[in-house]
Amino acid sequence: MKKQVRKLVSLSLVAGSLIMVSCGDSKKENAEAEAVSHTEMEHEMHEEKEEVATAVDAEFSDAKVKQAFTQYISLKDALVGTDAAAAKEAAKQLEGTLSENNAEISKIAGNIATTEDVNKQREMFSKLTAKLEPVFKGAISSGKIYKQFCPMAFEGKGDSWYSTSEEIRNPYFGDKMLKCGRVEETIM
Missing domain, CATH: 1.20.5 (Single alpha-helices involved in coiled-coils or other helix-helix interfaces)
Structure with missing residues (x-):
């Protein structure tokens, strides 16, 4: 036993x-x-x-719009990386580029450049994107850009942004939901 x-x-x-x-x-x-x-x-x-x-595939009929688009993409990428300091810098550059011809849009970029809160930057980025839509669409002369959409942004209201690639890199959620979204429109 x-x-x-x-x-x-x-x-x-x-x-x-x-x-x-x-x-x-x-x-x-x-x-x-x-x-x-x-x-x-x-x-x-x-x-x-x-x-x-x-590689920015798109060409624009206006050199300032091309510069603004490149700076916009830098701002988007900073938000994708949840990097408030880089977003501030990109927004500051964008503010300067737009100051002569687009005071209202320049002011929004300036507001992004004055905050270190990435969530507030993302909210203002949404307004910036909406205001830049006719500027980008009206000046593209060749190539293409992609209007992308995340249905979950801003508590399910959804929102858009522009990209040089079809691949989704979500500026509203960063690495939390990096690939959340879809291509809503290809602008040529």
Whole structure:
């Protein structure tokens, strides 16, 4: 009887040890997988920034509009990366570009440049996008840009932005919902 109890206790200890070790490995594997996933996402976002910086496929009939579009894309990318400081800088540049011909739009960009709260920047970016739509559409002479839409932005009201790529990079949610959205229109 004592032998059976010892054997049962020994087997229980071995089984318990195996479970603890395997659970510990599982937690470690999960943490490693999350770290790899986060690193891959950062790398993907970095590649997207480099791609945008080097390749704006669209041409505009007005040099100032082209400059404004490039700065707008920099602002969008900063919001995708949830980088309030970079968004401030891009908005400040956009404000300067638009100051002569588009005072109302320039003011919105200036408001983005004065806040460090990325959520407020995103709200103002929405207004900026709406005001820039006729400017971009009216000046594109060749190539294409993409109007994209996220139905979940702003508590389910949804909102749009412009991109140089069909691939979705959501400025309203950043890495929380990086690929949430769809191409709503291709502007040529």
